[in-house]
Amino acid sequence: MDGSAPKDNNTSLLSSPFSSPNVSALLKIKIISWSQETGLPASVCVRVGGRFFNLHKYPLVSKSGYFKRELINSNEVELPQDFPGGPETFEMISLFIYGSSTLVDPFNVASLRCAAEFLEMKDEYSSGNLCERFDIYLNQVVLQSWEDTLIVLQKCQSLDPWAEELLIVSRCIESLAFMACMEILDPERRRDQPVVTLEALSTQRWSSAMVQKILTQNVWIKDLIALPFGFFKRVIGSLRRQGMKEKYVSPVVLFYANSALFYENGAKENADVLLKGILDLLQIGGTGGRVIPVGFYFSLLSESLKLKLDKEYTSKLQNQISRMLHMAQVEDFLLPESGTDDISSSIEMTTMEKIVSTYVVFNMCPNDGNPSPYSSVVAELWDAYLTRIASDAKICAKRFMEFIEIMPISCRQNHDHLYKALNTFLQASSLASCIMVHTELSQDEKNMLCKYLNCQKLSNEVCIEAVQNELMPLRLIVQALFVQQLSTHKALKECSDSFRYAHCGDFSGSIPSSRFANSRSQNLVDSPWVDVEDTRNLPLSFLLEKEMEKPDLCKKEYESTSFRIQTLEQQLLVLKRSIQLQNNSKKREQVSKKVTSCIGTMNLASQRKYASRFLNVFRRLILFSRTKAKKKPSVAGVWTKTM
Template sequence: FPLLSRSKTLENLIGDSSDDEKGIKLEDEKQSCVLKLHDLPGGPKTFLLVAKFCYGVKLEVNSTNVVPLRCASEYLQMTEEYGEGNLINHMETFLGEVFGSWIDTLKALDSCDEVMQHAEELHIVSRCVNSLALKACAYDKDLFGWPVSSTKNDPFATVIWNGIQSSSTNQDWWYEDVSKLRLPLYRRFILAVDSRSMDQEQIAGSLMFYAKKHLPLLGRQPSFPNSNLCSSFDSNSDQKTLLEEIVDLLPSQKRIVPTKLLLRLLRTSMILHCSPLCRGDLERRIGLELDQASIEDILIPNMGYSSETLYEIDCVQRMLDHFVVAHPWLTDSDRELVCRLMDCQKLSLEASTHAAQNERLPLRFIVQVLFFEQLRLRTSVSGCLYLSDNYNSQIHLSSSMMLPESGNVNLLTAGENDRRIVAVDDMRDRVSELEKECFTMKKEIDKLVKTKGISWNSLCKMFGIRLRLKSKTRDACASSNDPGGKRAASPARIKDGRKGKNQDQENGESGGRN
């Protein structure tokens, strides 16, 4: 049988019918052997082509079936020991011709999906990727003068033996072709061209082309995008993975990718809830070239569920921090001018902490952030104390109104008291934590003032916010402690008033004597 004589695997299976170690079942029915090749690469369609080759029937081999045939011939061990010019040798020769054409190589790489495991073991995927990367780099820089066999639609058809191009073509001619690859194969292609020192602008251009083609949200600019926009496309998780991979592959050089596109990527990453690492990388890239951004692009809708602002503020603050750090030659006046764009009262706790720890920000801005954060903490502490006092008064009131005649009422009131006691304890713990944070912030301000050699009084006068902050703090505390609007004079103030009145009387008497 020609099929058995050219395959070592089939010969061994027929010779030893009880051998099932390779996962191929052997059955004996009606005095005939039936081999079930469930693991054959390419399935029945490929096995039919193998059988035609063994029996000398003419078969058509092209760039779409050469990879499954090569994997099947390896699986069946159709080497030269079992016939001269066996299938492995024929497929390797044909693969060499396929690698000479850009379009045929793309088709061969695309056909690797159905036999990916076997193609990886035979290094066919790597050979296809390297062949494509070599052609893209060579065409870009004219490094090679050897002829390239191709079809009429192949861009290499215009390259003659000495490297002279008969017609001018754009350097982005390969963007559309490689954008059809799946993400894992496309990633390997980008890494391959990057290892061959391709121009970073071309790599970034290909990445942006791929992102625009596969991320529908990237090409739209609604003020508040619809959450169901991605329903007709791939799932959100797939788009999230794609965006994170694109950001990871972007070149690290400045001004390679336009700031407008980076801001669109950042907006899309927030919609898809990408990882903090991905968003942080985009914010850093945008911060390096923030001077190239426009107001319309920076206005990113806030996607948080508990957001208090219409647009994202914290990300703009972080981008400003990156901009100041990336431009150390800026003068103090320029830095203050940049930081004036941010309202310290609207910053979140995370953004305030990040700004306070940035040594390159102006001292004026850092102290303003710390002052407003301290004011916010004081207001929270006073509000918590007010709620705690109200809970205590309600507990005493409810305990005094308990009816001893009704046992059910006593039980319900006792349960309510227990819940209120737990709530008061939680409130006290929160107040204690806020006091600790306030104390820590005060130490940071003292340390900052000592480092810069500025006194507290001069610092407050410099900012002109001493009286305003004190009045705000006093009003906040008074409003929380006296919700009805009635406020009694403090003992110290009454005492000071009496002292002033007595002093006026003494001055009058002394004046009369004189």
């Protein structure tokens, strides 16, 4: 990201091209040349950080107000330890004093400008003195280039307070912020890769790998997050002052936090101070904070818990996450660290309880009295989270019920995740009882745990699994069987209605299919319950002749299907009686055997098969009964008869 001025070919981002040996050799040549020209020896000794410089008095006093005062009564001067840049910088200043003007670059201009200020090398002592010349170089060369400005800003870290007082740091920060704004606003300066926004980040799960991939495509962001936090914080403030939208500013803060807190390995010094500063930059609670990925907030919250940050900051994070909880993924939630003695009372679980409870308080009963439309999403997330922690055998039944009750049952539109959580907990408890960790759960405890499950809100697959699950209490199994029975009746009724509505118009020729708007099988080919060939488009005479060829076979199939249907009804009656006797403890074993014997007949595939065959035979018998009156009627006569 360059400005109007191109970068000097001799300047590298790694090191300055002007090394100390080269400068020392040039300085010696200058001193010898001056002595030869003037015939005067080098009579002044200047000591800087352990090094001695023998120089001529006149050049020093003619360009430096500092030396003009110090050399009145003495020819020896010792510069203080905090002299900007140290001996290397003074060596270069000496070269400029002797007339050299070619050794300035972005790597040394900041230290040279601070040293010149210390030595008072201003225009009042000599026209075109070093202070003014370095300012011109900074303004017209360095601050017009993104890379050069970054170099100067990095070098200013060791020049405090001189660089701050001379506004070198401020000018660099404002220049970087301006060029960053131009990178986004000016299409001609924009790079090939698109600018990163929070909208783009919200479609991806937050992770360090994702951040690193984005940084390889956005060099200007990568450069900014390499700055020390003090400078980075000021750059962000300048970006906002200059009008950059928050959707562009916040990703830069997110990437900086990821690099400084999560990506770098090893212990980080002053990590708590850094985290507090990042939280302040994010403006949590404002409009900009709502578009930051909630997964990133969870990462910050996890880090704040590890660092034991002030409650003020953790509370802000928890409240912000509660507002955006419906946008989270279960992978974002805090999980207790492995090896935790008591997961149920860990800091992570306690924090997650507070977050979900806060969400319930502020979203379950808004002004209109109706729950938030996202409540069911949060309920499923919470149940999926409980499934993850339910495998810990140390969680007691009472504590697990408290976790379930945090989210009101009315919010759970689907109970599949809740069933999985309960099943995982029962499996862990059963295994724990086998290894004598604690006693096995009683039937009453299982009933209390499973009272939250509504079998009518289970999917068909999960409901069938619940029926066959030996860990589930008998009451739940019976409820699941009853729901399956209702589903069977409904399926048979829909099949019957589908057959009648789809074929009535073909046989009578008087009832159009449009009268049955609610029929699920207006198109018989698409119906999953009919396993026969499509005969709607065949002539009626062809159907009659086909059925008259095998009347005995049709009758036999009808009797067989009728017998099977009667058997199924008897089994359903037995099931109803078993439900009425479920509270009788002496007959529980007998009920279980009957329930087990009925499971096979409740199989959905068998229901479809019986219904399909029944409909096939029923259709054939109707045709057969209509043709029985006449042995060989003509097609026209049959049509008139049916009319």
